[in-house]
Amino acid sequence: MMEYDWLTSDISDVIKVACDKRIKKLDEKDDREKIIPMNVAIKNIQPSKRKFDVKIVTSMHLKDSSIEWKMKLKDEYSLSEEKKEVNYEFELDGNKSRDLGLEIDTPIGGYEGDELDVHLSIKSEDGINSYEKSFKVVLVPVIKIAKCTIGKELDIAIDLSNHAERDREERKARNQNAENEVMAIMSPYEIKGYFFIETMHADRVEVLSKTIRGFKGFVTGDIDISEIEKYLTPKPAVTGLEMGSLIEIVEGPFKGERAKITAIDAAKEEVTVQLIESMVPIPVTVKAEAIRNLDKA
Structure with a gap:
């Protein structure tokens, strides 16, 4: 947030936002799911009435030029790929404040990476106060x-x-x-x-x-x-396996055989098992993803 004695501005350099959202000052009654907060407030710090001039210049980089964005200041404006300039002036009584009321509506059917570039300029007519801010609105999923x-x-x-x-x-x-x-x-x-x-x-x-x-x-x-x-981030294949656990081999030459785990090699993600129905207790080493844990099935 940028604060002066005569202006408060809370606008990021890059606003990443989804389609069908509104960027504006957030009010209590707003549907917060669709609102991205942005606030610019101006104060007349002099005791007498003063005039302020606002100028906004926009340009766009779109994948589909028929997609329409909207901006609202005093009136509502449709934006296109062509540069658009909006000028607005207003008066403020002495020591009074007002929100600029800038709103930007992102389109319903935009593409990822579509971009609106905005340059905002605010000046007092007497030349005492001035403020400029450039920012961009980028569509993201x-x-x-x-x-x-x-x-x-x-x-x-x-x-x-x-x-x-x-x-x-x-x-x-x-x-x-x-x-x-x-x-x-x-x-x-x-x-x-x-x-x-x-x-x-x-x-x-x-x-x-x-x-x-x-x-x-x-x-x-x-x-x-x-x-x-x-x-x-995938968990290691040996996660959840314990010594003595009953398993079923689901891949390889021993597919379908049941066995008990006799050793676990976490680094290699391998287990050594002993086949339950084997006449001779021969240890068999298999990949951990090639077994199914029957104790937790």
Whole structure:
């Protein structure tokens, strides 16, 4: 936050935001799920009435020039790839303050990396006070939590991925820039009844999922990647295995045999087992991912 005796400004140099969001001063009555906070407040520090001039110049870098952003200052303005200049002046009584009221609406159908560049200039007519700020708004994907039937998480996630790819192929016939609405999908085995979807357009993914049996919609709100990072790093294959555990070999020449673990090599992610039904107790070393822990099945 930048503070002067006559102005308070809370605008980041780069605002990374999803589609269909509003960047503005946050009020108590706002739907906070769709609002990105931004505040510029001006104070007339003189005892007499003074006039202030505001100038905003915008330019855009878009993958699809037909996508429309909107900006609101005194009036609402539609933005395009062409540079747009907005000028606005207002008066403030002595020792009075007001919020600038700047709002920016990101588009519903934007692409990842689409960018709005903004240069804001505020000056008092008497030349005593002046402020300039350049910042950019960059569109980024969101991560949503999808609800689904317990025990069918992976199957439903795969179905959604297949639906999204077919949808992309159909749309590509009309628009060469068409992209898969499901950018990434993750279904950690530890989580039951939910999985994660990364997308630019959550509304479109909901439409795609309507015909998928077991898909129950999205949990309200977006989540940050930091909240699911622990699921992105795979656990060692030997995690949860203990000496003496009963296992079943699921790969290799001994597939289907049951055995007990006699040694664990965490560094190599291997286990040594003794086959239960073998006449001679011969130790067999196998990769940890080639066994199934029957004690926890």
